[in-house]
Amino acid sequence: MLLTRAANEVSTAFPGQPTFTPMSLFIATWLQVPPFGDPEVNTFQVVMASDGQRSFVLFLYDDIQGTNGGRALAGINGGDGVRSVTVPGSLSEAIMNITTTSNVGRPGVWMYRVDTDEPVFRLTHEQGVVTICDEVIIELVSGTLAFPTEITIEIDNVLNTLTFPSGSVPNTTLSFRPTLISNNRRLVALATVTPVGYINSAIVALFTNDSEPVLYCTSFVRGSSSTDGFVQVNLQNGPFRFLEQNYTSIFVNSNGDVSLSAAFTSFSPRVLPLASFNPPILAPFWSDSDAGDGGLVLYAETQDSMLLTQAANEVMTAFPNQPTFTPMSLFIATWLQVPPFNGPGVNTFQVVMASDGQRSFVIFVYDDIQWINGGSALAGINGGDGVRSVTVPGSLSLSIMNIMTTSNVGRPGVWMYRVDTPDIINPSEP
Numbered sequence: 001m002l003l004t005r006a007a008n009e010v011s012t013a014f015p016g017q018p019t020f021t022p023m024s025l026f027i028a029t030w031l032q033v034p035p036f037g038d039p040e041v042n043t044f045q046v047v048m049a050s051d052g053q054r055s056f057v058l059f060l061y062d063d064i065q066g067t068n069g070g071r072a073l074a075g076i077n078g079g080d081g082v083r084s085v086t087v088p089g090s091l092s093e094a095i096m097n098i099t100t101t102s103n104v105g106r107p108g109v110w111m112y113r114v115d116t117d118e119p120v121f122r123l124t125h126e127q128g129v130v131t132i133c134d135e136v137i138i139e140l141v142s143g144t145l146a147f148p149t150e151i152t153i154e155i156d157n158v159l160n161t162l163t164f165p166s167g168s169v170p171n172t173t174l175s176f177r178p179t180l181i182s183n184n185r186r187l188v189a190l191a192t193v194t195p196v197g198y199i200n201s202a203i204v205a206l207f208t209n210d211s212e213p214v215l216y217c218t219s220f221v222r223g224s225s226s227t228d229g230f231v232q233v234n235l236q237n238g239p240f241r242f243l244e245q246n247y248t249s250i251f252v253n254s255n256g257d258v259s260l261s262a263a264f265t266s267f268s269p270r271v272l273p274l275a276s277f278n279p280p281i282l283a284p285f286w287s288d289s290d291a292g293d294g295g296l297v298l299y300a301e302t303q304d305s306m307l308l309t310q311a312a313n314e315v316m317t318a319f320p321n322q323p324t325f326t327p328m329s330l331f332i333a334t335w336l337q338v339p340p341f342n343g344p345g346v347n348t349f350q351v352v353m354a355s356d357g358q359r360s361f362v363i364f365v366y367d368d369i370q371w372i373n374g375g376s377a378l379a380g381i382n383g384g385d386g387v388r389s390v391t392v393p394g395s396l397s398l399s400i401m402n403i404m405t406t407s408n409v410g411r412p413g414v415w416m417y418r419v420d421t422p423d424i425i426n427p428s429e430p
């Protein structure tokens with residue numbers, strides 16, 4: 001009877017699936033369990049259903065009366081530092097409503113398929129810049145779809161739904177024309193791709209319709225959605241050279257920076273250089289942001305030829321005496337419309353790391369800076385040795401709010417440094 005019930009739940013939630021006949025269930029139940037130190041009680045279950053090939057996870061919420069100060073999370077951690085899924089409302093008081101919310105149309109039920117080798121999708125646009133009525137193409141990059149797979153693409157809060165047919169193989173494409181909404185400064189479209197029922201195939205693309213896009217726009221992967229979180233990313237296209245050392249792991253940290261060799265989760269910007277036990281840090285805007293409260297922290301490693309050209313041109317313009325720079329790969333971290341911890345406004349900015357295997361450059365790009373937390377934000381680079389560093393003028397003062405209009409390369413909102421060398425090179429200080 002339990003097998004039939006699970007089979008029915010799965011078949012209803014994943015209507016495109018072949019018949020699912022579970023062989024076994026594993027069920028864990030927390031029955032009227034109180035939070036630590038509180039009188040309320042919670043009752044909920046996780047059901048793990050498997051037919052030997054496919055497997056599904058069901059979260060069932062019967063009664064949620066209390067959380068420990070809103071600190072409760074529902075989700076699945078992939079265990080590889082990359083893949084995960086988090087039920088919306090987690091880590092906030094909104095998680096108390098989980099008995100009435102659902103991703104399958106049944107209040108109090110959340111369900112995911114978890115056996116899969118996740119399909120990977122990519123959003124492309126031939127000009128990289130989307131204007132209204134332009135066509136956006138979504139491509140299945142890897143994986144073969146065993147069943148029709150519905151994709152939701154959110155662009156500026158407008159949901160578009162497309163369905164890839166069963167049997168789709170890599171290079172299969174679908175297209176649509178999005179509607180873009182102005183943020184009054186420039187049109188920035190955020191596209192989020194969510195294959196329904198898979199965990200984490202979220203591909204996020206960022207488009208702008210500026211005639212001269214400042215932001216580097218491509219498909220991104222979501223990073224941490226915690227206020228002081230991070231994700232570790234292992235570079236696939238070769239190491240990044242920083243102060244004469246090669247690094248293959250990059251940590252994308254929530255509070256407006258990336259670090260090399262170790263995560264860096266501090267939310268309190270301080271004068272650089274930091275003491276030598278701190279890692280190398282590339283900080284476009286180190287301040288206490290809260291990606292758990294909105295916005296997205298994103299990253300991408302890309303060899304997209306248009307983006308490589310964009311970076312090459314920026315570097316050659318800023319460093320006119322350099323030999324031709326032809327980057328092999330870019331690593332881009334984006335903080336998109338991220339609010340501060342406890343306050344109004346959102347900031348959007350990027351760090352672009354461009355490398356040709358020998359030389360490497362760091363580009364800070366500022367699209368929109370509306371807040372600094374506690375009056376305290378810093379842009380700069382920490383060498384990690386307690387000695388070397390560079391700090392963008394205005395850091396740790398209110399004037400850092402002007403960074404959208406300042407520059408060390410003559411382009412408002414862009415700051416750039418060469419970093420593979422024995423010391424960090426500022427092009428405005430030859």
Ligand SMILES: [Ca+2]
Binds near residue numbers: 228254255288289
């Ligand atoms: Ca934070």
